[in-house]
Amino acid sequence: MPHAVLPAEKTARSVSIACCQLAPVFGDVSGNMRRSRDALIQASRRGAKLAILPELANTGYVFSSRDEAWGLAETAAGPCVSEWRELAAELDLIVVAGFCEADGDGLYNSAVLLRPDGGQTCYRKAHLWDGEKAIFDVGNHPPPVVETAIGRLGMMICYDLEIPEWTRLPALAGADLLCVPVNWPAQSHPEGERPAEMIKAQANAAFNHLPVAVCDRAGSERGVDWAGCSLITDAKGYVLARASRQDGDCQLILAALDLAASRDKYISPRNDVLADRRPELYRALLDPSR
């Protein structure tokens, strides 16, 4: 059971992490960057060592065409990512942020993880939601797991988190926390229920004994209302912090997590959630005809 014996020495016993729920304004890149900067400064002042921004935090989400998205895209060395990188160094804060990425002929719904030491890891969304299929190219690489001062951080984007195979991959690769920029559209759900997206996020944490931090957006944009349901779970999938407002203001949610505890995968004296898997029986999952 290799997952139970990963070295824990690099992981602080408890670390404060933040999700900065913003309401990006479509196309207002400079305004969105100002809002994200203010939120990251706030998160740092409140003691966070990691702060997550929403999906497509610099541009907004509701593109009318690929051309329109193209006009707002930048490379992973572009001005928005560079500004976040500088802030990460200045604030001694790990930053995870969604942005619209251009690379050659490719256009991606991407997220970047920026370390205070200047290290940078980019991820391209691999499971596209609805209209995104007409806008973006699909990412073809599994979620990265990045070694940082606070632990190993996995990263994926929005609908990716609704594919349990996808969340299993960073867990198997040793992630201590899953960082997930999202833009969840507000949808109706029965009274007394949380939105299904939240339930799926919680369950993914519980399946993998891996805390999940989801940074959603709020407000509305081109007729789409957003759920404003940012949440941070513990390794059991229970909610430690969640956003309460859906309006246009920034809302910071924070939680203290013992990331080293993610490496202990036991949920009973004899049940390790990863070692209990029986991959030899799961072959049909890879069958392309199904």
Add this chain to the structure above:
Amino acid sequence: MPHAVLPAEKTARSVSIACCQLAPVFGDVSGNMRRSRDALIQASRRGAKLAILPELANTGYVFSSRDEAWGLAETAAGPCVSEWRELAAELDLIVVAGFCEADGDGLYNSAVLLRPDGGQTCYRKAHLWDGEKAIFDVGNHPPPVVETAIGRLGMMICYDLEIPEWTRLPALAGADLLCVPVNWPAQSHPEGERPAEMIKAQANAAFNHLPVAVCDRAGSERGVDWAGCSLITDAKGYVLARASRQDGDCQLILAALDLAASRDKYISPRNDVLADRRPELYRALLDPSR
């Protein structure tokens, strides 16, 4: 997208299904059978076409040794299964029930699906919980998907439902409903939260757009208290019915489900939860070293 075009003609538009939450008494096989019979008759009177009993419904759960379990086990042609088979025919009711199965030298935590026409399908739990590892042999076959008069029924047992790879398999094989006998031990959880097992059940439904019916047990047995959290979800993972009592009495929960709707896997105009999978990127799931 083969899953969207499965023939639906065999599936009634709406069918009533029941979970019969009982409190089996350890070792009291004849009493447990009487209680299960009464519950199945009740379920049928209330219009159910399918009724699910808990895991190990005939024997109770807390075996002190393999030998003790062996003494209470029967084959899949044994007296308890036979009695349930006769009831299924008599009541025109599909019955799913957990029992302690002996087969040659093998001892299994099994469930059986019994059709009114006498058809019978057995499943052996493949992911064992805690002390079960010292009692039972492990099943080595994927969850069956059984063609019935009300639709295609998948079946698994308790901790199996906490392995998202396992629930994906019957979804890919065309199941319209997942039937899950469980014995969930009562565990502490934060106020305002449902037990993690319920959240995982709901998420598995939502991931696969596949309703899930979980029949839990209640009461206590040899010092173990049971959660009494039977639930039936819709294909979105929202709870249609759930048990409210943890005491020793039987509680029937019922819900009307349109099982044909499970075959439409679209959750947005362009998102089919099964067709959106990208198996070519999931190969690490089968890596035995992880």
